[in-house]
Amino acid sequence: MSRTGARAAILGVVVAGPAVGILINYVADTDSKPAFLANPTVVWLIIVMIVLATICLTLFLDRAPDRPGPAYPRFGGVAASLRPPALDRELHGRVDHLKRLRKLSRAPGGRFAVLCGAGGLGKTTTAAAAAKQAQADGLAVFWVRHHSAADLGARLAEIAVSTGLKPDLVSRAQQSNATLTELVWGHLDHAKRPWLVVVDNLDRPQDVVDAGEILTEYRGWIRPARRGLLLITSRDRHPDTWGTGAELMELRPLEDDAGCQVLTDIAPNAGTVADARELSQRLGGLPLALRAAGAMLNEPTSRFQSLASYTRALDDRTLPVLPDRPDASDPAVARMLVGYTWELSLDQLESEGMALARPIQRFLSLFANAPVPRKLIAPAALAEIVGHDVAATAIDGTLAGLHRYGLIDVPAIAFTKDLPTVSVHLVVREAGVALLEKTGQLPAWRDVADRALTAHAVESMAAGRAGWNAVELLAPHIPMLTGLTDSDSARAAACAMAAKVARVLGDAGRAQARTDLARLIQTRQAAVLGQDHPDTLSSAAELARALISLGRYQDALDLEQRTLAHRERVLGPDHPDTLTSRGDLAAALINFGRYDEAFTLAEAVAKAMARVSGPEHPQTLLSRCDLATALGCVDRHEEALALRQDVLTIRERVLGPDHRDTLATRGNRRQPDLARPPPGSTRPGPPGTGRPRTRPRRRAPRHPGQPRQPRELTEPPRPPPGSTRHAPAHTGDPGTGPRPRPPRNRDQPQQPGSSRHDGPTGPVTGQSCGSRPSRGCGYTLQ
Numbered sequence: 001m002s003r004t005g006a007r008a009a010i011l012g013v014v015v016a017g018p019a020v021g022i023l024i025n026y027v028a029d030t031d032s033k034p035a036f037l038a039n040p041t042v043v044w045l046i047i048v049m050i051v052l053a054t055i056c057l058t059l060f061l062d063r064a065p066d067r068p069g070p071a072y073p074r075f076g077g078v079a080a081s082l083r084p085p086a087l088d089r090e091l092h093g094r095v096d097h098l099k100r101l102r103k104l105s106r107a108p109g110g111r112f113a114v115l116c117g118a119g120g121l122g123k124t125t126t127a128a129a130a131a132k133q134a135q136a137d138g139l140a141v142f143w144v145r146h147h148s149a150a151d152l153g154a155r156l157a158e159i160a161v162s163t164g165l166k167p168d169l170v171s172r173a174q175q176s177n178a179t180l181t182e183l184v185w186g187h188l189d190h191a192k193r194p195w196l197v198v199v200d201n202l203d204r205p206q207d208v209v210d211a212g213e214i215l216t217e218y219r220g221w222i223r224p225a226r227r228g229l230l231l232i233t234s235r236d237r238h239p240d241t242w243g244t245g246a247e248l249m250e251l252r253p254l255e256d257d258a259g260c261q262v263l264t265d266i267a268p269n270a271g272t273v274a275d276a277r278e279l280s281q282r283l284g285g286l287p288l289a290l291r292a293a294g295a296m297l298n299e300p301t302s303r304f305q306s307l308a309s310y311t312r313a314l315d316d317r318t319l320p321v322l323p324d325r326p327d328a329s330d331p332a333v334a335r336m337l338v339g340y341t342w343e344l345s346l347d348q349l350e351s352e353g354m355a356l357a358r359p360i361q362r363f364l365s366l367f368a369n370a371p372v373p374r375k376l377i378a379p380a381a382l383a384e385i386v387g388h389d390v391a392a393t394a395i396d397g398t399l400a401g402l403h404r405y406g407l408i409d410v411p412a413i414a415f416t417k418d419l420p421t422v423s424v425h426l427v428v429r430e431a432g433v434a435l436l437e438k439t440g441q442l443p444a445w446r447d448v449a450d451r452a453l454t455a456h457a458v459e460s461m462a463a464g465r466a467g468w469n470a471v472e473l474l475a476p477h478i479p480m481l482t483g484l485t486d487s488d489s490a491r492a493a494a495c496a497m498a499a500k501v502a503r504v505l506g507d508a509g510r511a512q513a514r515t516d517l518a519r520l521i522q523t524r525q526a527a528v529l530g531q532d533h534p535d536t537l538s539s540a541a542e543l544a545r546a547l548i549s550l551g552r553y554q555d556a557l558d559l560e561q562r563t564l565a566h567r568e569r570v571l572g573p574d575h576p577d578t579l580t581s582r583g584d585l586a587a588a589l590i591n592f593g594r595y596d597e598a599f600t601l602a603e604a605v606a607k608a609m610a611r612v613s614g615p616e617h618p619q620t621l622l623s624r625c626d627l628a629t630a631l632g633c634v635d636r637h638e639e640a641l642a643l644r645q646d647v648l649t650i651r652e653r654v655l656g657p658d659h660r661d662t663l664a665t666r667g668n669r670r671q672p673d674l675a676r677p678p679p680g681s682t683r684p685g686p687p688g689t690g691r692p693r694t695r696p697r698r699r700a701p702r703h704p705g706q707p708r709q710p711r712e713l714t715e716p717p718r719p720p721p722g723s724t725r726h727a728p729a730h731t732g733d734p735g736t737g738p739r740p741r742p743p744r745n746r747d748q749p750q751q752p753g754s755s756r757h758d759g760p761t762g763p764v765t766g767q768s769c770g771s772r773p774s775r776g777c778g779y780t781l782q
Contacts (some may be wrong), residue, residue, distance in 0.1 A: 003021040046608050066225075082159065084131035084143040084198060086184040089265050091129040093258025094122070097249050101130040103474070104247060105139060105196050105229040112230035116237035117251035118425070119341035120288030123233040126251065127198050130231060134196040139228070141196045149208040152199065152221050153180065159479045160184040163191045181221055188225055195228035201335075203348060203405075205242070216243030235345055239406040253285030253425065262287065263307065266294025271307035274366040279311045284426035289338050292323070321430045322438070338535050339431035345405040349398070356398040361407055362441075364424050364448040365432025369519075370476035371411045374399075374420035374455065381452040383447060386513025419469055450481055454497060461504050468508040475501055475513050477519040491535065502542065518543040532570050537563055541581055548591065576619055579609050583626045592634055616654055618661070625665065660754065 104113055115123045131141045140163060144155040157180060161167055165187040173180045199222075202208070206669075208222060209215045215222055217534070218368050222232070224245040236242075237250050254262065259280030262606065270276075283289040293310055296302050303320070304310045313319035322339040334340035340525075349357035359382060364372055377399070379390040399422065402408045409421045424432075436442040457474050460467035481494040498521055505514040522539040529536050539562045547556035547713070564581040571578050583605045587600040609623040624647050631640035644665060651662040716729060 062266070066128055070720050073162070081140045081156065082144065082162070084135075085124075085128050085472075086126050087125070087132060090260040091122075091125060092265075093254040093287075094126045094129065094251070094273065097126055097251070098130055098133060099232065099248070101247060105130075105134050105137070105194070108224065108226055108229045109245050110224045110226050111245055112225065112232065113247045113249060114242050115231065115233045115249050116235065116406070116577075118428070119235060119335065119345060120286050120338065120427075121251040121253065121406075122287035123251055124200055125287070127200060127231055127233050131196060131198055134229075136732055139196050140191075141198075143198045143200065145200045146202045146208075149210075149221070153184075156184050156197070156221060158195060160187045161197075162194065163188065163195060181219075182420045185223060185225065189227050191227050196231060197228065198231045198233070200233050202232050203345075205234065205236060207501045213269075216245075218243065218245060223743060235348075236407045237406055241404070254280070254287060254290070255285065256280055256733070259283070259285045259290055262290045263294050263297075266291065267297035268733070269309070270294075270297040270305065270310075275307035275311070279307045282311050282314055282426075286427050288336070288341065288426065289427050292338055321427065321434045338427065340435065342407060342428055342431065343435075345407055345685075349401045349405065352400045352401065354398045356382065356386070356390065356394055360395070360398055361402060361424075361428075362432045362436055362445065363449065364408065364422065365429040365436070366446055366480070368476045369424075369426050369429060369478050371413060371421035371473060372477070373470065373473050374422060375470075376449075376452050376456055377422075378452060381448050413473075419473060421473060453477055453481065457497060457501055461500055465508075468504065468510070471501055471504045472510050472513045475505060475510075475517040476520065476538060478517060479524045488637075495535065502546075506549065511546070511551075515543070515546040515550050518546040523761075530567060534571065537566055537570070537581075539564075541584060544584060544588070548588065553591045557585075557592065560585045560588050567767075574608060574612055576609070576613055579612065579623070580619065583609075583623050584632060586626060590630065595630070595633040598635050599627075602627045602630040603674055608613050616650055621650060621661075775777075 030692065101113060104111065104293065115125060115126055115701065126218050131143060135141050136639055140154075142159045142162070144152060144159075146152060155167075157170055159172050160183075161170060165184070168185060170180070173183050188197075195219060202222075205215050205222065209220050213220055218224060222230070224230070235255075239248060240244070242248065253259075256277050260276040262494065263270070263276040263279060264273065279293060280290060285295065297304060297307065297310060304313060310319065314321075334344055346358045360377060363377065363385065367376070374708040377395060379392055379395065382390040382395065401407065403410065403422075407428065408424055411421055411423050413421060433442065436445055457471065457478070460470035463470070475554055478498050481497065498517070502514055502517055505517065506673065518539065522536065522543045525536045525539050540559060544556045544559040546562065547559065560581065564578070564585055567575065567581050568580040582601060586598045586601040586605065589595075589601070606620070606623040606627040609617070609620045624643055628643040628647070631637070631643065648662070648665045651659065655662050
């Protein structure tokens, strides 16, 4: 019954009741009553007629239309449901976004704003800060939490009434099926007071568009305005979704300083600023994860009471990324939980027909926290996972959808313009792995990822120079191979693959990528196998060689000494690996100008290796090459040349004339004899650099019949080993370390043996005319 019908019923009772009472009283008490009232039947008939008349009047009035009235109470403030949420803490890291929103709110200029990004980046919090800022600026602020198109229309109509639109106009528009949107937006565009309307969580913009309409035509509830600013928060960050009238403001993870401030605000007594910064980096600056960590640390009963313990728990996986919440299936709850919030976006993509969204996101989570080559996401690999054929076009569409909702990014890498890559946020990746573990699918999925990674690496390395960029992209993912921590046979295969990748990086001159790969594998093996495991020591030795190629000579020398000490204790002094470390140490000493010590050590290694492994063993030949390098450094060039000639003859006979090590030996044998330059001497550096060349000057080869000039006529006396050498002429400071080496162009090919000269013309790595065969993960480069 309507309000009018209810009023009619009450009126009928009020009128008919007294009438019937008067009638009965009149019949009972009046002697001079009419004759027809003396008959009780007639009296009751009159009463029934009065009651029926009252009922008919009530039904008639109930069917009459209500008079239009105010849709909502009219009072000075805003209705409670339209009030913006309160901020409990200061917002950090979004200053630029708030400045842009303030500028837009003061002069919208026919535009609306969209705060967009993946779940967990703090879109709602940023919008709440913008609302608080607008209130301080004197704007009328309204907050609408999106549920449906009908609810959005009702809320906007309520806002229009709150800003002065007559309620009867809204009622007439609704009753006559007129276009309510035009009425509401027409009023808002001419409101007396500037306003800010926030529509929160509009993740599916197409839901608020009528059938046959397009959002970018701005004929529906989403449109620009000139009197006020419409601010939308959404996970959809594609410009085509919102059109040219939208000002897109994409949120990114917080910088380290801002993330540190978030943690210290929530848990001020949980640790130092350095600890907060480290945890912020570990969580990738994700605001949702930072707030969850701070809340747990601030809980008195939590098992983690310090920032450092929380970080350690994440690293050793004693703290799960996914919170244990039985109500995580509720979308409202999942939106606020790390890990589960991104499942909402995956559900949304699946509802849009992208069935591969979840498999691709899980597959990408298996790789390292680095750009993933697009070629790894191959139809064959995904077909193994989903159990049916997968079309390349379906992969393309799904990747576009994942990018639109911020679940993947496209990193900008200058040298990979022709190699598409995607990346996944650190915490999103860990959540994907955790969900695979929860469902028991992780081992099978990792096998597929291993095969795809290995196949792509083999293909890229076989391409030669054309594949160098692809190999560098794959390098951070090589340590993710499960074989590195599996059985001995699987580990050997994985280490062999790592050795090949590292060798190609060395050939390509990618010293930083080579060093990063060596460090990742050494760290991974030390954590799994222990510091004294032979494979861990081999990977440490390769890391030292990589550090030399990067110019970090002191770090390399320290690591070589520690590795040699471990090998002597674990393997014994005459083990081939121990002898190899001793030879590497000799090479490191050469880089510091300690030539006599290097020669003594290299000579002992060559003799011991011949005794242990045989005179023609590859390791013995390598040690003899190292000895030839040391001979050149102590000015015994004829002996060095003869030794190299002997090694070349053996390698041509044993390995063949076209083997890599044979070519390297032949190239080094053709190098002229080297002499140390006068201390402090320089010559012009590379053209256009303006830097002096600090590498030693090669002396022209001497004719066999030409007498050797006295040493004092060609160079000053050499300082004793370990003494401070003169500084380069342009510095004025004494130098105690090796001379720096001018950087080589990353795309310049490195000829076999070109970085292993017979003397201190460049960093010496202990592999002057050949590459060491890989043992365990002790891969080395030529």
